[in-house]
Amino acid sequence: MKKRPVIAVFVFAALLVPALFASCSGISGSDVNWFMGVVYQLSNGMWASLLLFGCTILFSMPLGLLVCFARRSRFKVIELITKFYISIMRGTPLMLQLLVVYFAPYYIFKISLSSEYRTYAAIIGFALNYAAYFAEIYRSGIEAVPKGHHEAAKVLGYSKSQTFIKIVFPQMVRHTLPPVTNEIITLVKDTSLAFAIAYIDMFKIAKELSAQQSNIMPLFVAGLFYYIFNFVVSFVMGKIEKRAKRYE
Amino acid sequence: MNLLEIKNIKKSFGDLEVLKDISISVAEGEVVSILGPSGSGKSTLLRCATMLETMDSGSLIYCGENAATDVNGKSVYAPKKDLKRIQNYFGLVFQNFNLFPHYTVLKNITDAPVHVQKRDKEEVEKEAMALLKQMGIEDKFDYYPSQLSGGQQQRVAIARALAMNPKLLFFDEPTSALDPELTSEILRVLRDLAAEKMTMVIVTHEIEFARNVSDRVIFMDEGYIVEQGAPEKVIDNPDNDRVRAFLAKIK
Numbered sequence: 001m002k003k004r005p006v007i008a009v010f011v012f013a014a015l016l017v018p019a020l021f022a023s024c025s026g027i028s029g030s031d032v033n034w035f036m037g038v039v040y041q042l043s044n045g046m047w048a049s050l051l052l053f054g055c056t057i058l059f060s061m062p063l064g065l066l067v068c069f070a071r072r073s074r075f076k077v078i079e080l081i082t083k084f085y086i087s088i089m090r091g092t093p094l095m096l097q098l099l100v101v102y103f104a105p106y107y108i109f110k111i112s113l114s115s116e117y118r119t120y121a122a123i124i125g126f127a128l129n130y131a132a133y134f135a136e137i138y139r140s141g142i143e144a145v146p147k148g149h150h151e152a153a154k155v156l157g158y159s160k161s162q163t164f165i166k167i168v169f170p171q172m173v174r175h176t177l178p179p180v181t182n183e184i185i186t187l188v189k190d191t192s193l194a195f196a197i198a199y200i201d202m203f204k205i206a207k208e209l210s211a212q213q214s215n216i217m218p219l220f221v222a223g224l225f226y227y228i229f230n231f232v233v234s235f236v237m238g239k240i241e242k243r244a245k246r247y248e
Numbered sequence: 249m250n251l252l253e254i255k256n257i258k259k260s261f262g263d264l265e266v267l268k269d270i271s272i273s274v275a276e277g278e279v280v281s282i283l284g285p286s287g288s289g290k291s292t293l294l295r296c297a298t299m300l301e302t303m304d305s306g307s308l309i310y311c312g313e314n315a316a317t318d319v320n321g322k323s324v325y326a327p328k329k330d331l332k333r334i335q336n337y338f339g340l341v342f343q344n345f346n347l348f349p350h351y352t353v354l355k356n357i358t359d360a361p362v363h364v365q366k367r368d369k370e371e372v373e374k375e376a377m378a379l380l381k382q383m384g385i386e387d388k389f390d391y392y393p394s395q396l397s398g399g400q401q402q403r404v405a406i407a408r409a410l411a412m413n414p415k416l417l418f419f420d421e422p423t424s425a426l427d428p429e430l431t432s433e434i435l436r437v438l439r440d441l442a443a444e445k446m447t448m449v450i451v452t453h454e455i456e457f458a459r460n461v462s463d464r465v466i467f468m469d470e471g472y473i474v475e476q477g478a479p480e481k482v483i484d485n486p487d488n489d490r491v492r493a494f495l496a497k498i499k
């Protein structure tokens with residue numbers, strides 16, 4: 001509870017930035033309406049951004065665990081394929097990957113694209129990309145669990161799956177919370193890359209507004225949205241981390 | 249009947265032959281100490297006996313049940329479901345405790361009896377509290393391992409092993425990670441267990457303790473047992489020069 005004032009300071013500072021820009025560019029109080037208008041138009045795109053964010057988290061985090069298992073497979077072929085997949089996902093621009101996912105059905109299968117597919121393509125592209133990152137994070141978390149814990153579990157008679165679920169997974173979660181938080185924060189901002197396949201997210205709307213009005217302000221308002229969003233993410237993840245740390 | 253029967257174990261890691269030909273039997277109620285220089289294969293022997301490591305050849309028998317049989321110089325392990333049953337006959341206490349950090353003391357002790365042995369939770373918890381009391385740390389039942397001293401953690405680890413009601417407990421240098429004061433705490437616990445006729449196989453560097461508590465001392469060197477017998481014999485009056493040199497160095 002003591003943290004409330006700190007939060008207030010952050011939010012205040014965040015609000016101050018566009019306000020300062022506003023005053024610099026000579027916008028008067030009567031332009032509050034204009035500001036609300038921008039916010040309103042952006043909020044349409046905000047739902048699209050949120051949808052993309054939510055679905056990516058929902059799919060990429062479990063998928064990442066599967067990729068992580070495959071990466072740790074004792075079958076060399078599966079391990080190699082997964083390694084290749086991860087290196088492609090991490091080694092090429094996400095924007096390019098989105099384009100590939102979006103246009104692949106057309107170029108490979110000659111399927112004409114419905115406009116709904118845009119949304120699916122964005123979600124698929126993001127989920128595939130983030131799964132690779134999460135997989136590597138999970139892997140480091142799993143490998144950070146001391147060998148002795150596996151051995152203690154084995155001698156106590158835990159099965160392999162019991163050992164993973166009861167002993168390894170909770171410790172993995174604990175170890176990986178900070179890097180996972182980083183990834184989530186990056187994702188919030190990365191959703192703006194979906195413009196590459198003309199997915200209409202908040203940032204795309206902001207850019208269009210900005211171009212229409214020859215005014216940079218809509219972009220700053222969008223920036224403010226991202227900032228507040230990430231502020232909430234950090235806050236929630238901080239709480240979770242604190243809870244996970246209670247046994248340290 | 250012997251609780252544990254190990255016959256002609258051999259174990260190599262790559263080209264390194266660690267256990268060369270080791271046979272040990274342990275009777276019910278017996279306390280056996282294993283001494284020997286670093287690298288002589290003591291831990292490897294315990295790890296083979298507790299099936300953390302598979303042996304290359306030799307057989308492993310608990311309470312008359314074959315965990316592994318020697319077939320033409322190769323160890324062949326019993327089917328999984330048999331091993332699962334045999335697993336219940338023994339417990340192992342590690343040098344570095346290996347408690348589960350995200351479980352409280354009580355959960356560390358009760359989780360396996362409840363979820364592996366499928367015993368009644370309430371009854372297991374009652375037993376666990378009694379074990380903690382016996383260890384003198386019943387007030388710490390809701391602590392996390394990180395909130396305990398090394399000696400307390402090791403006592404929890406011993407309680408965790410005992411809660412499975414094993415017939416035999418292995419200890420791999422249970423006091424090596426502890427300072428002298430905490431060491432004597434743990435040795436006292438082991439002494440009490442010996443007095444209760446708990447069957448134990450203890451790898452240790454505590455010569456005095458081995459002399460006072462064990463019924464038998466085994467001295468290992470370079471993958472062989474070079475001497476074994478009553479502690480007065482092996483520790484005070486060894487035949488083997490290696491044993492004599494080692495003991496002289498430790499004292």
Ligand SMILES: Nc1ncnc2c1ncn2[C@@H]1O[C@H](COP(=O)(O)OP(=O)(O)OP(=O)(O)O)[C@@H](O)[C@H]1O
Binds near residue numbers: 261266285288
């Ligand atoms: N998993 C492994 N892979 C390769 N070599 C190993 C492995 N485990 C043990 N060794 C080797 O086997 C030999 C015996 O090791 P072991 O741990 O059994 O010795 P120890 O008698 O317990 O020694 P200490 O008193 O230092 O604990 C050592 O040379 C060690 O390096």
Ligand SMILES: [Mg+2]
Binds near residue numbers: 290291420
């Ligand atoms: Mg050792």
